Amino acid sequence: MPRQSAPTIELPTLDGNIHLLEAERRTSGALQSLVLDHLLSQGTDATATWIDSRGNASTQPLAQLAPSPRLLDRIEIARGFTAFQHYSLLDELHEQVTEETSLLVLPDLDWFYRDGDLNHREGERMLSEGIALVEDVHDKTRIPVLVTRTNRGEDTSPIECAAEEVLRCEQTSQGPRFTGSDFETLVYPGRGYFQTTITYWNRILTARHPELGESTVQPEVATVGTD
């Protein structure tokens, strides 16, 4: 499963499965990098559909990560702000999918269903029915799905059940390492200490997709004085 094109720098490819990404918090940027890498590996028309929760789509990191700003136009996003909105998004996901859709991104899929506005049963039910809706879309289209969850407790086991592939990303002294059922990938081996900052992922993506040339994205000038 590891990519062969760039032997020194490897990220897992997302085939037509439902992938559950379990990333350590220290490896922030892993989700975003996988999404961008996937888009860059597809044709220029390929898009991703992203249903957000819990502010994962904070655009600052994504904008800084994307080796090309045009890439941001290829991610279509809608955010849920309540359990009900999030569920509606899942319910209407099938209407959003087109020929061009090449990835469905669902970070922290369980987040809203622990909300105090719902009683316990209701939350459980909304989560499991919500996942079933995603599975329906996936069964019909075989578009790869990338999900994450907020914790590994029993209440998120429906997510684990639906996942056909669990991708783990952990921080090692050699940099971040992805492991799956049948592969293990050190992103960028052999160069001592790595910190998974935005710059780090930015370099990885630019190195893997040299056709984009040097990274064109400058970090945004920080607003002076925001406290």
Add this chain to the structure above:
Amino acid sequence: MAFAFDHIDNGVCRWSRTEDGVECERDETYTPSFYVSAESSEVEDLRGHLSMWPDVDGVAIEEWRRGFRHEPERVLRVDVTEPNAVRSVAFDIRGWASPGEYRLYNVDFSPEFRYCLETGTDPTPSTDLTTMEIAIEPRRLANDEVGEIEIEDREFAQSPPFNLECVREAMETIDPDVLIVNASEVLPTLDDAADRYGVADFHLGRRPGFEQLAGRSTYESYGQVGHSPARYNLPGRVIIDRSNTFFLSETNLDGCLDLVGRSGKPLQELAWASIGNVLTAIQIKEARRRGVLVPWNSWRHEQYKTMHQLHEADRGGFTFAPDVGVHRGVHELDFSSLYPNIICQYNVSPEKIRCACHEDREDVPGIGYAICDERGYLPDLLQPLIDDRDAIKAELQETDDPERREELEGRSSAIKWILVSCFGYQGFSNAKFGRIECHEAINAFARELLLDAKEVLEAGGWRVVHGIVDSIWVQAVDSEEQTPLDELAERITDRSGIRLEHEAAYDWVAFVPMRDSEAGALTKYFGRKANAPEDDSPYKYRGIECRQRSTPAFIEEVQKELVAALDEHQEPEAVCDLLAMKLAALDRGRIDPNELAIKNRVSKPREEYTHETRNVAALERAADLGKDKHFGEDVSYVVVDDSKSSRERVRLATEGSADGRYDSEFYRDLTLRAAESVLSPLGWQRFEIETYLADREDAAISAF
């Protein structure tokens, strides 16, 4: 017209003030209703099942719009036996099918408001209401003690039965429509005590009966923990708890009554309502007028956008980082009611933004959303508020009558709060009628307006030294000729359609850097106003210690004096000399400990604090003294020995201070921090201040 509504024994008592007293009518016919729509099934199918359901009084098919964007459709009206049954039946129905199949409307209304809305009753009283105020000190309340009661600003401090007798007599004589208490516990405390001491005919309400509407609770809002005290109801009277009323504390009774009329919320409910709650009520009233139902849960998600659009939309309001330092001759220009005016001027309304009919149009700068040509409901709803406030402000300029002025000021400020909240409301996830795209569009328009204004001002010979959200601070550029600001403001007003006002002129303004940084903090400054009226303080402070509620009175006073010293001498040394005197007094134990009390809000229960903070020490101390503090409440204490981690670290303000002891080192540090805020605009940070103080001391010693 009725002003209080009590749900008693399956009926509603409506209380009205008449020429010769009060009148109570009983409405036996009223049943509360809510509505249900179905997504893919027929809502009629629920009829049979629901009509047999507990607490359901009846069902009917009616035509309503499920939102401002929607045409009328057939929905099910469900009548229930009493207001409290609405929620439980609604929860039942929500669970009967797949999530989202049944949508419910008009569910979470407060009972009095619901009654007025559903019966078309205007709860504005037709004549002035009689009011009466009772206060009991919090520490007495904590001990159920009535040895001292304040009635209408008069102290009654004899035996408990005598005091209670006085309350009874006052209630009889005044017979208040509105009973104002300093804390809701006053009511059960009086009631229990009257029982205990056997005071005959002691009734706080106009009918027997004493109802607890809500228990004490805490809530979190915008990351802040709040504390909401218990609420009580007395038949025939409006209860206002001073510790739990935003609008009475920020405005006055006239301000509250103005909003009663606009929102349809009766006075008692209005008094404890939050701003967002009142804004929602105003919208609900408008929705009802237009045949629109009020969704219980927010199912409607935002439309998809590209990550690029989101990035543009996410940029927040306009900020122009302040130029740290002391600036002379600074002028502040503000857009008047910027956000509400943007909503009205550009038709930003939840049902009109990103409309399908103008999909290809890019009306909102930067993010390219379309806005429909049809007028939205939100501008229609806000325009009268803006106009009424302008009219009130105009009348205020003309009127000398103090009573009329007070009324107008209360109303103006009540409306102001509603206008201020309408922008944030659009971005609030649980807002009934909010829509994030509106929030983004308002921001985008605001940024554009401010940038345009900046350009015009700069072309007119002015330099922008600071800007944030709706205000811009400018200073004349020395080498250039200036177009007068009023002229520029008029030009900007004409271009934007929103009035830019010359808000204030300052002799000087100091922009404070962030601590340990040279960059300017966005909301920390102080300055001296030019032409301040004689009886007003000429100084304006923002964001610095003296404006923070936890700051001890002594520190606040010192900081203000330091600002005045800076104004007089314009050099750091003179300010430090004054500081040295204050520190010396502090060091010698000359400061009254009451002036050193720190007031903090308890943000979580004691057991959830993981660090041994001063707050924790204070909480433990309070618990030892049998005065448990609930989170959300204030705790006020003096630090007596900051090196300790136990309850010996602080002393509660209520304990008194026989020995006058305090930790002078700790307060020295606080004082220095406050001084640093004043001096850092001049380039003096903590290090420079300490160095100067040390040198000064050396000089004093060598003088001996």
